[in-house]
Amino acid sequence: MGKRRFYLKDMKLPEDIDTLSAEECEKLAAQIRKLLIKTVSKNGGHLASNLGTVELTIALHRVFDSPRDKMIWDVGHQSYTHKLLTGRADRFCTIRKENGLSGFPRPDESEHDAFISGHASTSVSAALGIATAMTLKNEPYYTVAVVGDGAFTGGEIFEGLNNAGKSKTNLIIVFNYNQMSISKNVGALAKYLSTLRTKESYLKTKSAVESMLDKTPVLGKPAKKVIRSSKNALKDMLLHSTLFEDLGFEFVGPIDGHNIEELEEGLTAAKQFNSPTIVMVNTVKGHGYQPAEDNPGEFHGIGSFEISTGNPDVVPLDSYSTVFGKKLLDLAFADSRICAVTAAMKYGTGLQYFSKALPDRFFDVGIAEEHAATFCGGLASQGMIPVFAVYSTFLQRSYDQIIHDLAIMGLHMVIGVDRAGIVGEDGETHQGIFDVPFLTTVPNIKIYSPSDYAELEACLEKAALSDEHISAVRYPRGRQAEIAADTDGVCTSFRLYENGSDTLAVTYGRLYANVSKARDILVQKGMDTDILKLVEIFPLSDEAESIMRRYKKVFFFEECYEYGSIGEKYAARGINMERTALKGFITHGEPDSLLDSAGLSPEKIAEKIYSWDMTNGKT
DSSP: OOOOOOSGGGOOTTGGGGGOOHHHHHHHHHHHHHHHHHHHHHHOBOOHHHHTTHHHHHHHHHHSOTTTSEEEEESSTTOHHHHHTTTOGGGGGGTTSTTSOOSSOOTTTOTTOOSOOOSTTOHHHHHHHHHHHHHHTTOOOOEEEEEEGGGGGSHHHHHHHHHHTTSOSOEEEEEEEOSBSSSBOOSHHHHHHHHHHHOTTSOOHHHHHHHHHHHSOSSHHHHHHHHHHHHHHHHHTSSSOOHHHHTTOEEEEEEETTOHHHHHHHHHHHHHHOSOEEEEEEOOTTTTOHHHHHOTTTTTSBOOBOTTTOOBSOOOSOOHHHHHHHHHHHHHHHOTTEEEEESSOTTTTTTHHHHHHOGGGEEEOOSOHHHHHHHHHHHHHTTOEEEEEEEHHHHGGGHHHHIIIIITTTOOEEEEEETOBOOOTTOTTTOBOSHHHHHTTSTTOEEEOOSSHHHHHHHHHHHHHTOOSEEEEEOOSSOOOSSOOOOTTOOOSEEEEOOSOSEEEEEETTHHHHHHHHHHHHHHTTOOOEEEEESEEESOOHHHHHHHHTSSEEEEEEEEESTTOHHHHHHTTTOOEEEEEEOSOOOSSOHHHHHHHTTOSHHHHHHHHHHHHHTTTOO
16 A cells, blocks of 8 residues: 555645644644745745644644634734645645735635634634534534733733633633743733743643543543543642633643644543633744744744745835834933833834833833723823834724823823834734724824824924824834935925926825825826825814815825725815725735725826826816
């Protein structure tokens, strides 16, 4: 009989995963790890977290029956192997590409993706809801939430745990401990979880289960006796119960997260409880690829890179985030009231310089944006000037706190809204397109949207040192455009670029560059347009409104959700304009391509204005 084929390209997945021997599982893990490195090196994506969960994912699919058993991934960036094992291996080369696979779980992509996830700490709440629904429908299946320890720095996890522990559901929470989220985990809880990982006296699932099964039959009542004995042995070996047991969970582990046999035994034991159970597994982020093991933070989310060296193809020497972080540090050197706050995004928001130079005024609160906002409120109430640097998509979580804990009291803080607008390959869960609509509902807030580095620095300084209430400075991911906005380091309300046209294009932020390029295209066609670039985009400017009213035709282009947009607000004042903004959720893809699809590329902007001109003002 010939050698059995078991490689991804030959398998019917996930069904065939159950047929593999232990040796074949190890070979499959090596193959998957090689494919992950190869694909992410070309497409970019989340590498370290996925390399750390290869064996765990294989074990999950061998012990549980997807899609009847539901798997929820928290944050979701660790689900690449799950995608490979659920019939998507042939399309894996398209991951994060436009019209290709998403980098996160999406139920509309596969029946094996039980719930969408792109933000941290949501899995337990979602999994409990799913498990409860299955219980109500008398469906005797399991719901599994895979949670990294970084997500345990977010408060929603504990809201979910508090309710899940007392539920009577087949809920299993796989707690993947690797000491990292994006930045290194911080806080008392991280220290507590670390002690669990290193508690050598804790039950070793493999040896305990093997020992008991050797002595006891595994069917019927004897099996239940084994599980009860396991539970008692586990508790007896602890000096005190774990936090999880205090919340009502059974607890299994710690388990070697890179040993498939141990993982299968631990997960199988957890199933026998038929009640909420936590399985703790220890993994190494970046496992199997030395550059990622050595620097898991850099390889958490990465662009393309050279496999042999681990070096990225392009290392940006500058970015809006870096400029923001360095300018903030300069301001803080001059004013001792300024503090920097981040939610597990020190490097992503450019605050690494601040944290090193002024550690006493730098605060990383973990994945806890709600806490970060209220913490800033506390700082501000005592005369400090907190600056909260946060991605636009994660700022959404702080909306209530911004209103209740800051705006009502008239406190002064600055929000550095990083990754504002389309960010690209991470897709719907990460596009920064809602901050303008929801922030403009907050009384007394000021919102700045600079179009280049010099303007960003000027706006940040004004927001921190001159404003009195909440100020938000929003800026995009990456570098400034080639076209500078001639700001001279001054933060003005707006800038008008007049060319003698009866047509006006209004915009703000990085779209100024696209509108400026569109004007060049129009000039080549024998047409021109004036440009009004807003800088302080909210509150609305009466002077900017007066300028718009002077023109025969006004076009408004902005990189945010259309409802609640700045253009909509000016239009509500009776200004006749053609508005182009973002409609609905924006899928994953290359940013320039997504902007083009939305009508916001230089070519599409020029086409819109030119088409109106050719119809003599008739749209």
